[in-house]
Amino acid sequence: MKFSKYLVSSALVALSSAHTTVFNILVNDVDQGTGNTPGGYIRSPPNNNPVKDLTSDDLTCNVANTPATRTVTAAAGDKIGIQWHHNDNTSSDDIIASSHLGPVLVYIAPTASNGTGNVWVKLAESGYENGTWAVQTLIANKGVHSFTLPSVLAPGNYLIRPEIIALHEADASYAVNPARGAQLYMECIQLNVTGTGATTLPTGVAIPGAYKETDPGIVFNLYGTFTSYTIPGPAVWDLAAGTSNTTSSAPSNTYVPAVSTSAAPAAPSGGASGPSTSTVYKCSSKTSSVSGAAPSAAPTAATSVSGVSGSVAIYSQCGGIGYTGSTGCVSGTTCKVINDYYSQCLSS
Numbered sequence: 001m002k003f004s005k006y007l008v009s010s011a012l013v014a015l016s017s018a019h020t021t022v023f024n025i026l027v028n029d030v031d032q033g034t035g036n037t038p039g040g041y042i043r044s045p046p047n048n049n050p051v052k053d054l055t056s057d058d059l060t061c062n063v064a065n066t067p068a069t070r071t072v073t074a075a076a077g078d079k080i081g082i083q084w085h086h087n088d089n090t091s092s093d094d095i096i097a098s099s100h101l102g103p104v105l106v107y108i109a110p111t112a113s114n115g116t117g118n119v120w121v122k123l124a125e126s127g128y129e130n131g132t133w134a135v136q137t138l139i140a141n142k143g144v145h146s147f148t149l150p151s152v153l154a155p156g157n158y159l160i161r162p163e164i165i166a167l168h169e170a171d172a173s174y175a176v177n178p179a180r181g182a183q184l185y186m187e188c189i190q191l192n193v194t195g196t197g198a199t200t201l202p203t204g205v206a207i208p209g210a211y212k213e214t215d216p217g218i219v220f221n222l223y224g225t226f227t228s229y230t231i232p233g234p235a236v237w238d239l240a241a242g243t244s245n246t247t248s249s250a251p252s253n254t255y256v257p258a259v260s261t262s263a264a265p266a267a268p269s270g271g272a273s274g275p276s277t278s279t280v281y282k283c284s285s286k287t288s289s290v291s292g293a294a295p296s297a298a299p300t301a302a303t304s305v306s307g308v309s310g311s312v313a314i315y316s317q318c319g320g321i322g323y324t325g326s327t328g329c330v331s332g333t334t335c336k337v338i339n340d341y342y343s344q345c346l347s348s
């Protein structure tokens with residue numbers, strides 16, 4: 001049967017993890033040494049699996065929110081580089097699977113809060129701009145994402161929470177189908193901020209709490225047609241640029257959420273019958289096994305709707321409620337109904 005080859009391939013892919021974690025940070029481009037091992041300065045999880053449950057306490061600082069041994073010192077106004085890696089920090093490391101497209105963000109909270117309460121303030125964010133995803137820029141920069149500590153920030157101990165939201169399975173909501181959904185990668189870095197700043201953090205948001213399964217940036221069809229992406233969570237703190245006290249001084253990587261989100265396709269709401277992803281986009285995690293990829297539902301749902309040939313690539317969307325793009329699949333593929341909201345070009 002046609003779908004069996006996807007099942008076999010998925011099983012193979014699932015053996016290798018495609019995720020990412022933070023290994024170390026740079027302060028004004030100076031490497032602060034390994035931070036994710038015992039004795040380090042990162043509240044680092046035991047593996048690179050994502051967190052997908054938006055209501056879980058694991059979303060705060062990942063599954064191991066216990067104080068790390070050390071704290072890195074940096075001055076208000078310093079440039080901070082977050083170094084992400086997939087498996088190791090060799091030069092051949094791919095940082096994160098290229099399928100894991102999505103935004104890159106940074107939050108801050110007082111260390112004393114342990115991340116609990118309305119304490120998280122967004123310092124930086126980068127989403128989809130000029131046809132490029134922040135994750136693609138991150139990979140091109142060999143895993144380093146940089147931002148500036150606000151120069152007015154009062155001295156003290158802070159948790160820096162970098163985050164990647166991978167959208168490769170986010171066309172379905174985790175709440176509807178736990179085998180799919182956005183994959184969030186985060187941890188907390190212990191930073192002691194020095195300097196002469198006098199501005200304490202404003203009231204922030206709670207994490208978990210800041211993201212909802214109904215956010216257009218959480219449920220998002222990467223394989224559909226879109227021109228903009230709305231990064232979830234609060235606006236970036238207007239002092240986050242670091243050098244001045246004006247809103248116009250936002251960091252150059254700040255993404256201004258588009259007012260219109262109409263380009264984001266509606267989320268499939270067909271229960272467990274989410275799209276059967278290609279092996280290319282599939283990645284392993286403890287909870288996302290082959291059996292969770294809705295293979296049993298997909299074959300019966302996958303009926304050909306269009307034999308018209310066109311330019312829509314394999315595994316891309318070619319139909320569904322609310323879809324207005326092209327329905328013609330490239331040669332060798334056929335548009336098949338996955339559910340009411342999503343049809344996809346698959347091998348014919």
Ligand SMILES: *[C@@H]1O[C@H](CO)[C@@H](O)[C@H](O)[C@H]1NC(C)=O
Binds near residue numbers: 024032034035089090
């Ligand atoms: C690995 O990380 C450590 C700590 O940041 C660094 O000193 C070392 O140079 C890195 N190795 C490579 C090959 O990048």
Ligand SMILES: *[C@@H]1O[C@H](CO)[C@@H](O)[C@H](O)[C@H]1NC(C)=O
Binds near residue numbers: 060
């Ligand atoms: C810190 O928060 C985590 C949840 O993110 C919790 O498991 C842990 O017990 C808390 N630690 C303290 C000291 O409150």
Ligand SMILES: *[C@@H]1O[C@H](CO)[C@@H](O)[C@H](O)[C@H]1NC(C)=O
Binds near residue numbers: 129130
């Ligand atoms: C996107 O393009 C505009 C117009 O050329 C430019 O001003 C902006 O800096 C670009 N953004 C990024 C992230 O490259």
Ligand SMILES: *[C@@H]1O[C@H](CO)[C@@H](O)[C@H](O)[C@H]1NC(C)=O
Binds near residue numbers: 071156157193194
């Ligand atoms: C942070 O830095 C201040 C000023 O140098 C110092 O007094 C304090 O002990 C440091 N705290 C930590 C946790 O390193």
Ligand SMILES: *[C@@H]1O[C@H](CO)[C@@H](O)[C@H](O)[C@H]1NC(C)=O
Binds near residue numbers: 152
């Ligand atoms: C920021 O700007 C406001 C309004 O212009 C001003 O009242 C405030 O003192 C400024 N704060 C700092 C830290 O410069």
Ligand SMILES: [Cu+2]
Binds near residue numbers: 017019097283
């Ligand atoms: Cu992954």
